[in-house]
Amino acid sequence: MIVVYEVAVGADDIDLYIVEPEEVISDTDIPIEEEEGTNEVIRDDGDGSEEETPSNEEEEVTDSVEEDAPASEEVAEENENTDTEEEVVAEEQETDSGEGVPWNEEEIVVEEESPDSVEEEPEEVTPTTEEAEPKTEEKETNTEEETPSSDVPEDNTDTNIDPLPSSPFPINESPVAVANGSPINGEAPLKVSFNAIDSSDDKAIVSYIWDFKDGQTASTVDTEHTFVEAGNYEVTLLVKDEEGISALDVIIIKVTGPENTAPVAKASADKTSGTVPLEVAFTGSGLTDDTGVTGYSWDFKDGNGSDQSDASHTFETAGTYAVELTVTDAEGLTNTETVSITVESKNTAPVAKASADRTSGTVPLEVAFTGSGLTDDTGVTGYSWDFKDGNGFEQSDASHTFETAGIYEVELTVTDAEGLTSTETVSITVESKENTAPVAKASADKTSGTVPLEVAFTGSGLTDDSGITGYSWDFKDGNGSDQSDASHTFETAGTYAVELTVTDAEGLTNTETVSVIVEEQESSPEEDNTDTNINSAS
Template structure:
């Protein structure tokens, strides 16, 4: 006897008889006409070391005569059931587990599918290996250092964290490759601590030497150290050095209120005197040093003036004026600043061309002194002869010399004379 399902009726193909409606037994219950859903279970991965995270999927599950209404996941390790279409589950112990997906259609008919998940005990964690480097590792304060953990490794996982102790009491850094500035001189040990994804740690040290700055040394030079003004000097800083860096600035003080910021200046002294020229050099850290040169600027030797004294007249009767002249007096390298006359009879004058009357007879030497603008002095003399005054001779005549009164007389001085004058 054969049974055929046609629509919702069952037929008995024997003797042409039609059997009564029937409902064959199907898994999971449901009406006699309902077809069971078809589950499809996919798991990725299906094996590995615990903790093993597995992605479960019901994609592809179908219901031939309807739709899937609910899902039920049993992961086989005693954990609670999950009712989502897809699930993620973590197996935390070693073993073999049968994961089962059960799907239910709208008539509550169900079907199940299973897969085997195998987990194994993971090998013991291998600690990471720390490697620390510093660039530069030696320098002068302040020293900026680039630290690197680039060669640190973890053979069975990943490095989860970094911690740098710079060894100078400052705050640690959690960057893999930090930079740090050392602000004090000394020997420091920077320590790198790394931690892997299983919590194992390792450390590595790197030495950093920070040296104190050594100041520069100044050397001041000049082509000459003395001479007459205007005195032009070529100054030089050759020989100035800085043993651990470079000289960044030069400052010259010429000692007369002037200066220069060039390394090798040229300067001219225009005023006589003694000067101290000082060079100050500075390095990149601001430390300085100075060196000095003594400079003597001499005045040009003064040429004394020339004095010329002339008296007109050179012979004169006492009481009469004499004109004195300094014409012809000169100063070849400057000017005559003052004139002083001593007339030889106690009289003086400070004008260039005075007049003077001698009240006494005799020879007198008049002296002219001229002084130039640099203090040079010259003298010149001239002799004046003063003769005594002779009395005049009087001659008197009257015409007539006698007669009766009233008598008109004409008087005459004819014959009167003055032998040395009028």
């Protein structure tokens, strides 16, 4: 005998669905007919009598069916393998193979009741609370719904409930978690967009939990996250449906660090030249690197060095030193920079050497001076000549003309690379030439004529070694002039020995005469025909 109960999916208490069986009158001889929706079972003995199976024998009947019916055991095993709460349809009833379940040594066939086989409509009996409680104790499986674990699902199949002959009730299936991300690899900082839109469930997913494995989480379907450090991150997505069943998916995000570049050494010094002993402060700490500088190495090229970023060193020997700084980063990449240091011996002042091709002469006196013959330990950088007549020159060799007589203490000053100077003097004596008297040159545009006679005199044509400083004309009629060139009118007839006297810068004079004959107007024939052009005896 198989007893079938219809229980709603998700019901908290199945006792409400277990009812007392009622007697069903059947026209058939052997089959036991069960009315849909009731627990009453009718058995026909073949002699026309009907026997009703009491409801209090239900546990015994069920146990008998479980022990004697192989088909029922197959159904129970199938329920355990599927881990569901639905009732299973008996396979032997679906196949209608005719194989019966032995009970009381008679072959019993359980089939779905048709409307024609029922003579009397059975009344549906609703179990009371007192009746439902003992029946619940007879069941081996607690039918209260429990939230299944996401790790090991629990078998909640009630093995005491016989399978239904109809289609199984729908069961809740685990959700499917699908984690998507883009991009899944790249250089830090890497921004990744995640989504779980491809996740699914037969009912509904109610929660999403992202774990980015860097201490950060998110709880939305779509999210964005930035990975700031290099590494492989096994990001997990945990989804749960409305009945608490969960599913997990993993997506691996590969984050790489930026490609390392070699550091750039920066070496500098507070001074790059000087005399021994020369102390120099070197600086190498001004550089930066993507992975960080881990080592500094100074090589001062005199057998000494330092492993500090900033170092101080004293050079004891003159020379030129190409000091090297080598820096190393965290990944072993190196870079070197050089700073040149020039160390010189202690400086002494230069010694000026001035000379001239002549040291005396008369004006104008041209002299060639030489000052380039000297040497210095650091080198001469400047020359300065002072000729003491208001003129000078800034070349090592110079030429100068003295225009005035006198004694000149010409100086040459030289300067070396460190500013030390030296001066030397050469004396030049310039004399005047011996003076000669000037030579007066007097002339007239006319030397004779009648009164009144105007004559233009010229005296500017002469030269003198020291220069003419004065002119003096004497026209011999009581008049004169101090101009080099003069004009005069003679009013009285006569012979005039006009004189020009010139004076030079040193007072020397010279005189020259030009004769001018002035005659009266011509007279009538009766008058004297004396030739007025004949000069009178002087």
